[in-house]
Amino acid sequence: MCGIIGVFGHNLEASRLVHSGLWALQHRGQESSGIVSSDGKNLYMHRGMGLVAHVYGEEDFANLPGHLAMGHNRYATSGPSSSDHLQPVMTKDKILALVHNGNLPDTTSLENFLHKKGIATTFHNDSDLMHAVLTYYLARGESIEQAVKKSFPLFTGVFSILVATVSKLIAVRDGYGIRPFVMGKYNGGFVFASESCALDMIKAKYLREVKPGEMVVISDSGLKSFQLTKPKQKLDLFEFIYFARPDSRLLGKRVNEVRRNLGKYLAREHKIKADVVIPIPDSAIPAALGYSQESGIPFDHGLVKNRYIHRTFIRPAQKLRDQDVEMKLNPIPEILNGKRVIIIDDSIVRGTTSRKIVALVRKAGAKKVYFLVSSPPVRYPDFYGIDTPAQKDLIAARLNEEEIAKEIGADCVHFLSYKSAIKATGLSEKVLCTACFTGMYPVDIGQRAKEITFN
Numbered sequence: 001m002c003g004i005i006g007v008f009g010h011n012l013e014a015s016r017l018v019h020s021g022l023w024a025l026q027h028r029g030q031e032s033s034g035i036v037s038s039d040g041k042n043l044y045m046h047r048g049m050g051l052v053a054h055v056y057g058e059e060d061f062a063n064l065p066g067h068l069a070m071g072h073n074r075y076a077t078s079g080p081s082s083s084d085h086l087q088p089v090m091t092k093d094k095i096l097a098l099v100h101n102g103n104l105p106d107t108t109s110l111e112n113f114l115h116k117k118g119i120a121t122t123f124h125n126d127s128d129l130m131h132a133v134l135t136y137y138l139a140r141g142e143s144i145e146q147a148v149k150k151s152f153p154l155f156t157g158v159f160s161i162l163v164a165t166v167s168k169l170i171a172v173r174d175g176y177g178i179r180p181f182v183m184g185k186y187n188g189g190f191v192f193a194s195e196s197c198a199l200d201m202i203k204a205k206y207l208r209e210v211k212p213g214e215m216v217v218i219s220d221s222g223l224k225s226f227q228l229t230k231p232k233q234k235l236d237l238f239e240f241i242y243f244a245r246p247d248s249r250l251l252g253k254r255v256n257e258v259r260r261n262l263g264k265y266l267a268r269e270h271k272i273k274a275d276v277v278i279p280i281p282d283s284a285i286p287a288a289l290g291y292s293q294e295s296g297i298p299f300d301h302g303l304v305k306n307r308y309i310h311r312t313f314i315r316p317a318q319k320l321r322d323q324d325v326e327m328k329l330n331p332i333p334e335i336l337n338g339k340r341v342i343i344i345d346d347s348i349v350r351g352t353t354s355r356k357i358v359a360l361v362r363k364a365g366a367k368k369v370y371f372l373v374s375s376p377p378v379r380y381p382d383f384y385g386i387d388t389p390a391q392k393d394l395i396a397a398r399l400n401e402e403e404i405a406k407e408i409g410a411d412c413v414h415f416l417s418y419k420s421a422i423k424a425t426g427l428s429e430k431v432l433c434t435a436c437f438t439g440m441y442p443v444d445i446g447q448r449a450k451e452i453t454f455n
Helices: 012-025 058-063 108-116 126-139 144-154 196-203 237-243 255-268 283-295 318-330 352-363 401-408 418-425 446-451
Strands: 004-008 032-038 043-049 069-072 097-103 158-164 170-174 182-186 188-191 203-210 214-219 220-225 276-279 302-307 329-330 340-346 368-373 412-415
Touching: 004 097, 004 158, 004 170, 004 283, 012 032, 012 069, 032 097, 043 058, 043 255, 043 401, 069 097, 069 158, 108 126, 108 144, 108 340, 126 144, 170 276, 182 196, 182 302, 182 329, 188 196, 188 318, 196 203, 214 446, 237 255, 237 418, 255 283, 255 329, 255 418, 276 283, 276 318, 283 340, 302 352, 318 352, 329 352, 340 352, 352 368, 401 412
Parallel strands: 276 340, 340 368, 368 412
Antiparallel strands: 004 069, 004 188, 032 043, 032 069, 097 158, 158 170, 170 214, 182 188, 182 203, 214 220, 302 329
16 A cells, blocks of 8 residues: 655646645555656656655755656555665666556566566566566557556556656556546646545645546646556455545545444444443544444543654664554543443454553553444455455454454454445445455455465
């Protein structure tokens, strides 16, 4: 899961607009950030490890001129978190740059193609491989449009990508549209972004979603669209549950309202006598509000989040490594002491964090701790751009609700039913990817299928 944004428009300071959009997409990746720009003659790049606030200074924008720019916030799913895998990816001769949100679970087709062409692949992650194939076709005189068309069948996985040459910005989405990708207009120019909240940030007008299997080309000639494969919409349900920002819209639905609905359905399914409902901030706040509204149990912020601790936070001492939850969340005893507390979270993955949170709430004086989850049990790993562990490490793949409650130290644990999770979106199950809950992977995961068991 990464965040990408691209801008094309004459008389626009494209790199500054992209920079603003990357702020709005910081939640999609906090490990590194980068921008490529073009003035019509050359490509320019700046990138680095860390948050958007750390990577860019005012002086950097003098070196990112032009009317075309695209940017990337990285969350490592393919390749380690290091400077070797910074994006954008760009050729040494600076003729082509690429940013990618998603993951190719099986890169066999790409690697075989490149091996046959005598191109090394040992140091590449999936984004590098995609870039290498596109570069191969460009080097043989193909237009960038033809290069994308010929490469597209080799991209066996999930991707929303932006490709830039000195004169064109191209958006491409996989045939299932598993990761969100939208487009908008700004002062006569065009904007592409992972989420609509980035369009809102720069005051761009939302136009539509990039269609699954679509290639959109922006140049001085205007906008051209090509359908590279038949669209089979399968947006990841987890985008609604956790990843997308609550102010974004996905498939026409406001994420905040979907999450509130998840909480309402949770309250209907699991009626518990309690004194207070608290969320694990921030993504579970709307669901907790929905649960409170439906159940009549008061809502409060029993846990306060330290918003300045991110994935890149370096723990100051070895003895603090097991105190990450305490450093991110601080309980308010006056809200919890002597109370029967319902904790609402959006998901349980390994259960490690949940156990620490339950202990934290009990230490603050809670009389009872009920742990409710506004999504179905996560029983299968994600291979499409989310860093979930192996199936054996997913707690819901091994234990039932009663066993999980014992494992994390809660008085009870309940999950939202799969049926209600679908209902809460207001969408048909047919347009959603539910792989983490059902094990039904719409995009072939190749050899990774051997890692899955169905109990």
